[in-house]
Amino acid sequence: MDDDDILQLPADTLAALAEFQSERDAKVKEFENLKTKAENDFENGSGKLSMDLFGEDWNASQFWYTDDTARLLAQQLLKDATDESAIAVVSAPSVYVALRNILAENQSTIKPTLCLLEYDRRFEVVGADFEFYDFQQPLRLSSSLKGKFDRIICDPPFLSEDCQTKTALTARYLAKAWETQAEQDLRFISCTGERMESHIVRIYAKIGVKTTTFEPEHSKGLGNEFRCYSNFECDSWRWRSS
Secondary structure (H helix, E strand, O other): OOHHHOOOOOHHHHHHHHHHHHHHHHHHHHHHHHHHHHHHHHHOOOOOOOHHHOOOOHHHOOOOEOHHHHHHHHHHHHOOOOOOOEEEEEOOHHHHHHHHHHHHHOOOOOOOEEEEEEOOHHHHHHHHHEEEOOOOOOOOOOHHHOOOEOEEEEOOOOOOHHHHHHHHHHHHHHEOOOOOOOOOOOEEEEEEEHHHHHHHHHHOHHHOOEEEOOOOOEOOOOOOOEEEEEOOOEOOEOEOOO
16 A cells, blocks of 8 residues: 555644644653652641642542642641551542641651552642542451541532431441540541431441531532531531521
8 A cells, every 4th residue: 555545644633643642641651650759748748748649539529628628628627636646548539648647747846657548540749648549349458457546528420319328337347436425536528429418327326427507619619509517516617407
């Protein structure tokens, strides 16, 4: 076949493809560098990470919080924490990143144990804090995590009772305590859609979870009304009146 017979793409299309390839290669290289630095930078609390590196996959129901929302939630998880505290972040990587960044900003502060339970393996760049998690298999977790955590935040990826219930099973497995008057032993937050309210209040009734006045915001907006549910009140929110 002669070269003249080969279908050629327009020059502007070729240029666009070349630009896309270049950007993709740059992202791959950036992630390789992050993996190399992860153990040193994140395990000792130094170094900061940006969610801008992680594009959202809407098909996987990934919607990152705004920096302000992620930081506020992280601050509530860190409130009154000690070196003995353990914080589990279930399907909410932007909150994990905020936690790491806050701790990096204050290197002389406490250093609680952190664990990010996440399906997206791109977040393996955070090193030993990463724990692969699939809500479809809510109890397929390391036995070392059972009953370990006194602070937990969950953001189930899907607005279905099945997903919410399975995530609750995970939270129960992770929790240090699971009682109505457990606030001193368990600081719990769940962020999900408003239409899941009755189900959330029911499945977490044992630990006294209620709808709060705080409304989480997402960096690229979200069509569904979102709510924050918690078993405690604080300076950032109160429980909503019935």
